[in-house]
Amino acid sequence: MDPETDRQEHGHAKRAGAKLQRHDSLYGDAEKVSGAQHHGHEDSWVRTLRLAFQCIGVIYGDIGTSPLYVYAGTFTSGIGNIDDLYGTLSLILYSIILLPMIKYVFIVLYANDNGDGGTFALYSLISRYAKVSLIPNQQAEDAMVSGYGLDTVSAPMKRAQWVKKILESNTMAKVAIFLLTILGTSMVISDGVLTPAISVLSAVSGLQEKAPQLKQGQIVWISVAILVVLFSVQRFGTDKVGYSFAPIILLWFMFIGGIGLYNLIKYDVGVLRAFYPKYIIDYFRRNGKDAWISLGGILLCFTGTEAMFADLGHFNIRSVQLSFSFVLFPAVSLAYIGQTAFLRKHPEHVSDTFYKSIPAPLFWPTLIIAVSAAIIASQAMISGTFAIISQSQTLGCFPRVKVLHTSKIYEGQVYVPEINFALGLLCVIVTLGFQTTTNIGNAYGICVTSVMVITTILLVIVMLLIWRVSVWLIIPFCLVFGSIELVFLSSVLYKFKDGGYLPIVTAAVLVSMMATWHYVHAKKYQYELEHIVTNGDMIELIEKHDVKRTSGVGFLYTELVQGISPIFPHLIEKIPFVHSVLVFVSIKHLPVPHVENSERFLFRKVRSKNSKMFRCVVRYGYSDTLQGSEEFAALLSEHLQLYVEEEQQMITSMMPNQETEVLQTSSMVLENDNARPSHRAAVGSTVYVEETLRPGEPTEFTQPCISNLSGRISEEQYHIIGEEKQFIQREMQKGVVYILGEIEIKARHNSSFIKKIVVNYVYSFLRKNFRQGEKAFAIPRQKVLKVGMAYEI
Incomplete structure (x- = not known):
């Protein structure tokens, strides 16, 4: 015997006497598992450069079209002092440098969630390191998913643990983080209404340069027509034309950068002195309150910044950094510098600076490209809104809507018909109601700055809890970026009555809608958790009602991942029949963007070996696509048969020595309080947990391997496995019935008046007017069995 084998067997022998206690994680809370690797990998420079080119057309349409309307929104009453142009240009340049470039491109992008960005990505990242979710459905196995990526303990862990303890023990802190997340999400959705309106209206207004007889009302109706067409073609998706955006936006940047350089040389090279920040101080000293009010127009220069973070999933950090630093920033900076130089000579043209400053031979090409760029900017925000709604729905924060995936390649490209109609209608109303970009800009600014402030707050939590950086670095981050954003926010809030009310309303x-839905969703889960059916209750329940088996397979959908839902006893009390194979299916969305197919299913047998009842937790990331009913049934059946085979093989392989107990989707803990975390080994679609060691014992483990186990399985055991797999296949062929709970939720009679309004009326209205469960899971109606039940929460 070789020394390595001897040492392993010696370690197993020492552990054989350990007294083990079984703890089923399907009933318990999640544990922290250390040692997982960070997401991310090194990309080749060729791929990075290709991504840098592609992201130009996807994430820079909004911020790149800002030169169309910034000066018009800043000097709404004209230029009082010609030297004010130095101050405004300096503000524009340093705003772009500090907020989009330094804060987002070189700091915030690193707070991604396995490559995905946005407000929900920050929330999911925090949720993995601290139990801030209001729905207690965490499991130990969640941390074993490859994308979970928890860090090991590091030096400043005490402070991180202190923050973690505050977040987990304080309900108000959990609610505050959740409300900040959905507020930021709501502001981005509002941005999806305003971006198409202001971008298209600004671009189309250039027609008045060559056709002065056109009135503003006619410009508005032309813009509305373009918007109607834009929203009408959303159902076709953007997969086929998505990457044709990049050449158009790149051409747009070449045009505005070249025109800016031309104007700089022709009119006033001296405007370059605006890089000296003293002109900002002079501007505020000279104008006082008016300078502060004008910040509402200046901040339009960095609208669309959040898109760089939210759309990160299709690119990588380096590609965004390269494209921003070497394409976007030089182009838009030259555009603003050239417009400033032009206005030094022609201050009377401040209301339509962009088109007035274009050299005559380039006017029509620039107009065509401007309209195209405006449409692309609008498309990016509309698609982003669809993705956010889809993520909100998967995390239980939004009523069910129909989500169609328009691309087989890119999962993030979705289309939501109901939301598309609502966005298009609101966008047309805003365009007709506000008429000009000035008032739309007032509303636009509130969306932009609010999301930035929320991102700063959530990022500080990430710094404390996850990055664990020095407090002496966090403080200047908050002072610099937080103070700048709050000043901008205060300026746009001052214009509340001039359009700023729209995004707030x-x-x-x-x-209100998202909070109501999530509140009742969480209360419903807690109710089911309080009325849970354990394995012991199942035996008594089935014997009491003399439950018979009928042919076929039943999938009973439940949100519970711990135990059996109270829907089941309610079902058999009315109809004492269950299918030959019954699977309690829990669709669970983890706080990660994606879950690999091999890690998607967790199984456990219910009641006894011959019951043919299983619990199955099906795990998805918040950006994953739910399969259709037939594909889902086939996948579940395949993994169920694999589970049956692997379970029997693992148990048989461990039985001869009785040294370890192998459990499916469970964790073992020693009764010793100082026990170390158990060692886990994944086999196929099944997660097995080996015994826990005493402190100080060897850490060598023998990973289970199916090929090594096959020799230990007798012919009789192979026959048993084969029969059970064939039985499942036969029952699947006889048909699958999807059993869904039709739950009517009411507030208890002793609840407060506000709770009764929220639960009995607001939630009931949302539930009745949005999609039902079978539509959300794409289940044919003829295969659905609904079980009606009332919950009082």
Whole structure:
């Protein structure tokens, strides 16, 4: 015997006497598992450069079209002092450098969630390191998913643990983080309404340069026509034309950069002195309150910044950094510098600076490209809104809507018909109601700055809890970026009555809807958790009602990942029949963007070996695509048969020595309080957990391997496995019935008046007017069995 084998067997022998206690993680809370690797890999420079080119057309359409309307929104009453142009240009340049470039491109992008960005990505990242979710459905196995990526303990762990303890023990902190997340999401959705309106209206207004007889009302109706067409073609998806955006936006940047350089040389090279920040101080000293109010127009220069973070999933950090630093920043900076030089000579043209400053031979090409760029900017925000709604729905924060995936290659490209109609209608109303870009800009600014402030707050939590950076670095981050964003926010809030009310009202409606839905969703889960059916209860329940088996397979959908839902006893009390194979299916969305197919299914037998009842937790990331009913049934059947085979093989392989107990989807803990975390080994679609060691014992483990186990399985055991697999296949062929709970939720009679309004009326209205469960899971109606039940929460 070789020394390595002897040492392993010696270690197993020492552990054989350990007294083990079984703890089923399907009933328990999640554990922290250390040692997982960070997401991410090194990309080749060729791929990075290709991604840098592609992201130009996807994430820079909004911020790249800002030169169309910034000066018009800043000097709404004209230029009072010609030297004010130095101050405004300096503000524009340093705003772009500090917020989009330094804060987002070189700091915030690193707070991605396995490559995905946005407000929900920050929330999911925090949720993995601290139990801030209001729905207690965490499991130990969640941390074993490859994308979970928890860090090992490091030096400043005490502070991180202190922050973690505060977040987990304080309900108000959990609610505050959740409300910040859905507020930021609501503001981005509002941005999806305003971006198409202001971008298209600004671009089309250039027609008045060559056709002065066109009135503003006619410009508005032309813009509305373009918007109607834009929203009408959304159902076709952007997969086929998505990467044709990059050449158009790149051409746009070449045009605005070249025109800016031309104007700089022709009119006033001296405007370059605006890089001296003293002109900002002079501007505020000279204008006082008016300078502060003008910040509402200046901040339009960095609208669309959040898109760089939210759309990160299709690119990588380096590609965004390269494209921003070497394409976007030089182009837009030259555009603003050239417009400033032009206005030094022609201050009377401040309301339509962009088109007035274009050399005559380039006017029509620039106009065509400007309209195209405006449409692309609008398309990016519309697609982003669809993706955010889809993510909100998967995390239980939004009523069910129909989500169509328009691309077989890119999962993030989705289309939501109901939301598309609502966005298009609101966008047309905003365009007709506001008429000009000035008032739309007032509303636009509130969306932009609000999301930035929320991102700063969530990022500080990430710094404390996950990055664990020095407090002496966090403080200047908050002072610099937080103070700048709050000053900008205060300026746009001052214009509340001049259009600023629109995003606030829209966000209030969305936050109320999302908070109501999630509140009742969490209360419903807690109710089921309180009325859970354990394995012991199942035996008594089935014997009491003399339950018979009928042919076929039943999938009973439940949100519970711990135990059996109270829907089941309610079902057999009315109809004492269950299918030959019954699977309690829990669709669970983890706080990660994606879950690999090999890690998607967790199984456990219910009641006894011959019951043919299983619990199955099906795990998805918040950006994953739910399969259709037939594909889902086939996958579940395949993994169920694999589970049956692997379970029997693992148990048989361990039985001769009785040294370890192998459990499916469970964790073992020693009764010793100082026990170390158990060692886990994944085999196929099944997760096995080996015994826990005493402190100080060897850490060598023998990973289970199916090929090594096959020799230990007798012919009789192979026959048993084969029969059970064939039985499942036969029952699948007889048909699958999907059993869904039709739950009516009411507030308890002793609940407060507000709770009764929220639960009995607001939630009931949302539930009745949005999609039902079978539509959300794409289940044919003829295969659905609904079980009606009432919950009082």
